[in-house]
Amino acid sequence: MGKLGRTDIFEAVFWLLIAIIFFAFSFNFNQPIEIYKFGATGWPRVILFLMALVALGNFYQAYSKGSTAQEGRVGAKENDEPIEYTSTGQYIKTGMILILPLLYGLSLKPVGFYSGTPIFIALIMIAWGERRIRFILTNTILIYAILIGLFMLVLNAPLPQGNMSPFYDISAFMLKTKTQLDQLF
């Protein structure tokens, strides 16, 4: 196995899978373009071919020299203090940290910014280990107020309103209040 680690094998499989999957999907748009000989697939397929080739090179490097940094690489750093996972709880916590923001992003279309944001802020603080209820409540309100003040009132930025009741109604109420405030001043 040379100096190969489990991560190195996983990395090689990951890059090769990307190359294969995208190559397979490239047949969906494999149509000729009258004015361009290489068509829509030429450029992406060259990238995929190079990716597969370089992934093999990366695998060979790991096999022969291990996964340590090459000398003279500008800006490359070894992890200063790699995190070792010792319990399932740690995996779950990290998983939550990664997944929660994504769920927030997915919920923006139906729930909207105005209703979803305070819940997300509170949840993210809990996921990151905060347990003081007063701290969570105060900071959620404070962050929400700053965001609404800056982006809704000052910059008048359009934010997602949601398309599901009652969230849409809450957004409509917020925007109506803002319009009334604008008229007042």
Next chain:
Amino acid sequence: MIENFLAGSATLFGDPFTIGIFIFGVLGGMLFGAIPGVSMLTLAAILLPFTADLSPAQGVMLFAVIYCTGTYGGAITAILFNIPGAPENAPTAFDGYPMTQKGMAGKAVGAAVLCSAIGGVASALVMMSATEPLAQWAIMNIGPPEIFALVFFGLAVASSVGGRTIWKGWLSVLLGLLIATIGQDPVGGINRFNFGYSDLAAGIAFVPAILGFFAVSEIFIQAEKNVSGKYSAPKFNVDFPSFFELWAHKIAVVRSIFVGFFCGILPGIGATLAAFMGYGEAVRWSKDKNEFGTGKLEGVISSETANNAATGAAMIPLLALGLPGGALTAMMVAVFQMHDLEPGPLVFYNSPELIWIVFAAMFYANLSILFVGLIETKTILYLLKIPFQFLAPMILMLASIGAYISRGLVLDVIVMFIAGIIGFLLRRSGYSIPGIVLGLILGKIGEQNFAQGMQMVHYDLGTYFSRPICTILIVAGVLTLLKSLHSAFFQKTKIS
């Protein structure tokens, strides 16, 4: 040149409304650059629709000012939180953040203020004298084959920075190039890799990708440390560097100005490559190479001088060739188009007053970094006193809004968080986040110009080599790749 500069200055300061826009740009760029999670790009995206009500000169000037001050502002978040405000601030974090951890944030930020101003002013002066002759020369000599060759060279150099090995550097760039192919192809408009989502037809935007790969992934890394009990809060300190500390690095400053300006001319990659090369050259010429990355002032000085020196140079491909140098200069193209103008050589003949008001504004904006930046910095440093549990959700929310606002698509927020997760995993494995972002930025430009070039030369690759500029750039790119390949097979590895 001096008469034109004075005329531009007179137009800039002769109208109170234009002065107001200038001051707004200076303060807005610095502030948005210095708030973690949002960047100058967020502010630019919010302001883009409003520029329709401004004159073309005011609109482009506002964006140019934001570009100068925002590039400096991005250094603050890189130094204080390891979150570069823009890709060009990425190398600043290599030494800036360790300095913050050591309680030397004030010194790092102070050096960034001074060196950004010096680099920017020097670059603005060179830009004023070089852009017009270069534009005239470009009309005659630069076509799609040369631009493709330039992109190829830029990508070859980009792959050599950031990743733990050359292979990882290349894979990072290739991933960026692959992401750039998502959306309509630039020749036939055929949808590629949209996986059935109509929103993906417009492709992956720069802003959410940059926010995801840089800001969100950094928050995830810090959060992981927090959960594992390994998070240590940065130390607060407002001691600025002394005159003698900075004077000791005068050679690094001059070197970085040259590196920054010459790299800055490369479209799409300019300021970022400049910052990396400035940092790389500082490492190469230093007697204490091993101290870089551990909190060395010279690292911050080199990178910040070089990236601001590139801001003026990055305007050259935009104004002389009509090629945007990055996300913000791409938005400048949109400002031009909103006013029925096309950036490119003809602007110099059709709207010379626009060019000189922009040049004058960039010069004064870089000067103002020195004065406003020093005052602002002392306030900004207090951000370090805010607890992470408060700051992190705030950054995530600001990043979400920043990603959404640029195109008004929820998909961009989702893309940003996915990019954050990918960035988190890739950073742990030693891949180069700046490499991915550079591939993403240059991918579309490269493909479009390759296709146009091939059509132009009737698919005869040999014709590419009958064009001297094209030949030089392609040969330089190939040599860079071969050198990297040689080092991959024959160089030693570090002992970890």
